[in-house]
Amino acid sequence: AQSVTQLDSQVPVFEEAPVELRCNYSSSVSVYLFWYVQYPNQGLQLLLKYLSGSTLVKGINGFEAEFNKSQTSFHLRKPSVHISDTAEYFCAVNTGNQFYFGTGTSLTVIP
Amino acid sequence: GAGVSQSPRYKVAKRGQDVALRCDPISGHVSLFWYQQALGQGPEFLTYFQNEAQLDKSGLPSDRFFAERPEGSVSTLKIQRTQQEDSAVYLCASSYETGGYSPLHFGNGTRLTVT
Numbered sequence: 001a002q003s004v005t006q007l008d009s010q011v012p013v014f015e016e017a018p019v020e021l022r023c024n025y026s027s028s029v030s031v032y033l034f035w036y037v038q039y040p041n042q043g044l045q046l047l048l049k050y051l052s053g054s055t056l057v058k059g060i061n062g063f064e065a066e067f068n069k070s071q072t073s074f075h076l077r078k079p080s081v082h083i084s085d086t087a088e089y090f091c092a093v094n095t096g097n098q099f100y101f102g103t104g105t106s107l108t109v110i111p
Numbered sequence: 112g113a114g115v116s117q118s119p120r121y122k123v124a125k126r127g128q129d130v131a132l133r134c135d136p137i138s139g140h141v142s143l144f145w146y147q148q149a150l151g152q153g154p155e156f157l158t159y160f161q162n163e164a165q166l167d168k169s170g171l172p173s174d175r176f177f178a179e180r181p182e183g184s185v186s187t188l189k190i191q192r193t194q195q196e197d198s199a200v201y202l203c204a205s206s207y208e209t210g211g212y213s214p215l216h217f218g219n220g221t222r223l224t225v226t
Contacts, residue, residue, distance in 0.1 A: 043115070
């Protein structure tokens, strides 16, 4: 069975500071990995995805994530956050058919 | 359309009423998913269609929940005899291809409140 763990439910960070949102997964097979962002009262939007190849993937809005197979992690990073980055962030894994989502990390950027 | 469209945006139902939630996916997208998102939680899988075929309905919480996609495009999620525990945001998502590499495109959801 697959599962996704987002270790931090809430992450407050000051504007222009760096941030890392952690995601670990468990799977016995190869996976595809995704990060989504959800703004209030909206659906989820794709930030970035890892399918294969380079383990460092870049997404929209200056976010990037690194796939670490040995640690089964896919942490999301941004070197300098903006107020507009305040949102809920979800990590997701797919092994071929179904997507499994973490419980989310609420990022709050403090002015 | 440009994106996945869901209607209604908000729905208030009295306990025991039936509701129908509509999803209009991106044109040409083969796969369609329904998710339930409780407050402060991640999306929980309900059911999955590949064209008109419902390939997985293992996430539907009870036989009061029913989904269909008769022509392989628009889908409807129906909840019969609604209960308070059904209150949640129901998200629809579509993807261009089958297989996990094709990312999901989400609608804005329908917020269902059962009173």
